[in-house]
Amino acid sequence: MQVLLILLFIIFVAIGVPISFALGFVSFAGIASLSSIPNTVVFTKMFNGLNSFTLLAVPLFILAANLMNEGSISDRLIEVCNSAVGRVRGGLAHANILVSMIFAGISGSSQADTAGIGKILIPAMEKQGYDKKTAVGVTAASSTLGSIIPPSITMVVYAGIANVGTGALFMTGLVPGILLGLAIMAVVALGAKKKNFPKGEAVPVKEVLRQIWHSLPALMTPIILIGGICTGWFTPTESAAFACVYALLIGVFFYKSIKISRLPHILVETMKMSALSLFALATANALGELLSYYQLNLYVQQFFLGMPGGKLVFLVVVVFFFMFVGTFMDAVPAMILFVPIILPSATALGISPIILGLIVVVTLALGLVTPPYGLCLLLAGSISGITIEDSFKGVLPYFLSSVAVLVAMIVFSDFFLAIPAMLFPALF
Numbered sequence: 001m002q003v004l005l006i007l008l009f010i011i012f013v014a015i016g017v018p019i020s021f022a023l024g025f026v027s028f029a030g031i032a033s034l035s036s037i038p039n040t041v042v043f044t045k046m047f048n049g050l051n052s053f054t055l056l057a058v059p060l061f062i063l064a065a066n067l068m069n070e071g072s073i074s075d076r077l078i079e080v081c082n083s084a085v086g087r088v089r090g091g092l093a094h095a096n097i098l099v100s101m102i103f104a105g106i107s108g109s110s111q112a113d114t115a116g117i118g119k120i121l122i123p124a125m126e127k128q129g130y131d132k133k134t135a136v137g138v139t140a141a142s143s144t145l146g147s148i149i150p151p152s153i154t155m156v157v158y159a160g161i162a163n164v165g166t167g168a169l170f171m172t173g174l175v176p177g178i179l180l181g182l183a184i185m186a187v188v189a190l191g192a193k194k195k196n197f198p199k200g201e202a203v204p205v206k207e208v209l210r211q212i213w214h215s216l217p218a219l220m221t222p223i224i225l226i227g228g229i230c231t232g233w234f235t236p237t238e239s240a241a242f243a244c245v246y247a248l249l250i251g252v253f254f255y256k257s258i259k260i261s262r263l264p265h266i267l268v269e270t271m272k273m274s275a276l277s278l279f280a281l282a283t284a285n286a287l288g289e290l291l292s293y294y295q296l297n298l299y300v301q302q303f304f305l306g307m308p309g310g311k312l313v314f315l316v317v318v319v320f321f322f323m324f325v326g327t328f329m330d331a332v333p334a335m336i337l338f339v340p341i342i343l344p345s346a347t348a349l350g351i352s353p354i355i356l357g358l359i360v361v362v363t364l365a366l367g368l369v370t371p372p373y374g375l376c377l378l379l380a381g382s383i384s385g386i387t388i389e390d391s392f393k394g395v396l397p398y399f400l401s402s403v404a405v406l407v408a409m410i411v412f413s414d415f416f417l418a419i420p421a422m423l424f425p426a427l428f
């Protein structure tokens with residue numbers, strides 16, 4: 001029966017059935033075949049999977065990102081970053097990455113980063129003289145930081161699944177997130193002369209400082225959110241709610257760029273985007289019940305405990321597996337399905353659940369720029385109007401630089417855990 005269910009899932013995905021529906025169909029078919037489990041369990045698990053205060057952060061962070069985009073706050077961040085680094089060769093590409101790093105500390109979503117930043121910077125880069133592949137590649141690759149630099153929606157979900165502190169997981173993702181951004185910048189710098197990337201005009205220091213001052217409310221957002229979570233002022237869900245209120249207030253009263261009449265449209269768009277992730281999460285919970293019935297986690301644990309190589313081999317297998325899963329499945333349902341299966345094996349091997357979460361989150365973030373699913377890649381390519389093949393060619397050098405950082409995280413996993421533990425001992 002298990003083989004039949006796997007084949008059914010593969011067929012659904014191959015013919016283009018949305019992943020959330022494929023998960024739901026397989027869950028219902030599998031549980032319906034078991035006389036010991038009532039069919040109502042499917043719907044109960046779907047409801048209970050969403051009945052979580054922690055998961056409320058998902059639509060709230062999406063709303064915060066939409067308010068930021070509607071309020072032209074992302075535009076101001078772009079202006080500041082471009083004025084600061086635009087004078088160097090490849091400056092607008094560097095500004096693109098820098099904006100993504102800052103925006104990641106606000107939205108918690110890579111897709112929101114691609115949609116909000118990409119629709120402005122991809123046309124701007126093409127107008128300045130960058131080829132379409134580079135504009136798409138830089139934007140898509142840097143937008144993956146939205147899932148890694150805190151606050152992060154995927155980290156919130158993982159923390160709920162693995163029962164680890166969200167604040168600790170956030171702090172563990174901060175340094176790797178910055179390193180990933182710097183690695184992408186390094187690739188831009190190396191290719192700047194070879195591809196003769198354009199450079200912008202030098203902006204006087206006084207003008208840069210003026211723009212920073214005017215954009216200070218927006219620049220303070222990630223500091224307030226991350227600082228509030230680390231100091232215990234509010235939970236990740238409360239920080240998401242605060243981000244919504246803060247974005248609305250500065251958009252309406254400070255920048256005066258959000259019209260009250262636009263709020264219904266913003267809320268509807270937020271609900272549409274949230275429904276995509278949350279429905280997939282609900283059906284993944286139902287399938288998770290089926291997998292637990294077959295005790296798949298015990299088989300996986302026995303397999304890894306009997307395999308030579310210990311922690312290193314386990315983490316390498318995890319990366320390859322989630323890299324493959326990320327090519328056709330969103331991060332949230334992927335974690336709901338498979339983290340409970342691999343977590344006992346990681347614990348048995350002495351791997352910290354926090355390090356495991358970091359590696360899983362980063363790997364699934366990279367899956368956002370790999371075809372055929374690669375949602376960030378698809379979004380960026382659609383903005384520029386190029387094919388998925390050309391989009392992937394453009395993102396490949398930056399993707400490989402991110403993979404290099406991921407390899408370092410696997411080899412020196414204890415080091416990446418030691419830094420946040422030293423900086424924030426109260427969280428560990």
